[in-house]
Amino acid sequence: MENFNEIAKQYEPMIHKIILTLGIYKNREEFFQTGLIALWQASERYDQERGAFPSFAYSYIKGYLQTEMTKRNKYEEHYVSVDDDSWELIPDLSCQLPLQWENLNYEELTNKEKKWLMYTVIYGLTIKEIATIEKVSQSAVKLWRSEARKRLRNR
Template sequence: MSKKTFEELLQQFEPMIYHMMKRLNIYENHQAFYQVGCIAIWEAMFSYIEDKGQFPAYLYPFMKGRMLSELSEHTKRTEDLLDSSDTIDETIMVNDFYDIEMKSIVEDLTRTLSPLQKKWFIGYCLYGKTPSEIAVEENVTVSAVKSWRREAIKRIRAVHFDYHVR
């Protein structure tokens, strides 16, 4: 596999995310499971070893495992909520816990980023915004946002990963 950016891999394997959600009968929390799929692509891109086979064959079970884990956790949380007498308060707690967990992951990944790079990361990775949409919101050019993206990816790779996709 030639060296590809996350954006290229996401564009190529986004249908796999939707396929996996359909195959696993995920009919609620689509955005959360879509995010799990995106993170699976991101993680697989760094853990893939070219000598071991084709990237799609590696990614498919990798993503399936991540989604099954999330589905299992989601099911357990839901069952726990149904067993409780104060469902509304506990639902809020689960959502708050999920938000806190996501914020923790984002903070860890973005702690070395500049404020502009964080705007790209959060806009793109958490809200699925395009560089054009971010550029309009920030009143800058699309090329400026793409520059933030390039530098953010370099920093995240340098800090969080010792190797790159081959």
């Protein structure tokens, strides 16, 4: 292939068109850079016997950008960035939790049921996480939960 700078200049409109086609409106410059990376990879992987480079580059760049969009969407679904001003809006409940925990009369629970209650209420862990920490099966933790709930309801 020719010099990559020449290829990049030649295919720059194609990258912009793909970005427009995919409806990318946030972080366009980042996606353009990602498109350049995809173009470079396409130029490295291109085989002349498989067809024309423009169609290969188009499909390669489009697929690469779609994969990148999927990754970013999954990341944004799972993680939320909070600015400093938003932290001030969240009430601080840390001082209230120990008092509520102390007021909870749970003497009738077994040690395992107390562990489930503590892990669930204070640390917000899932059954799978508790099972991993305690090195027991998930069904054992579910049994602890079931028995603890029965005893607390009866009280």
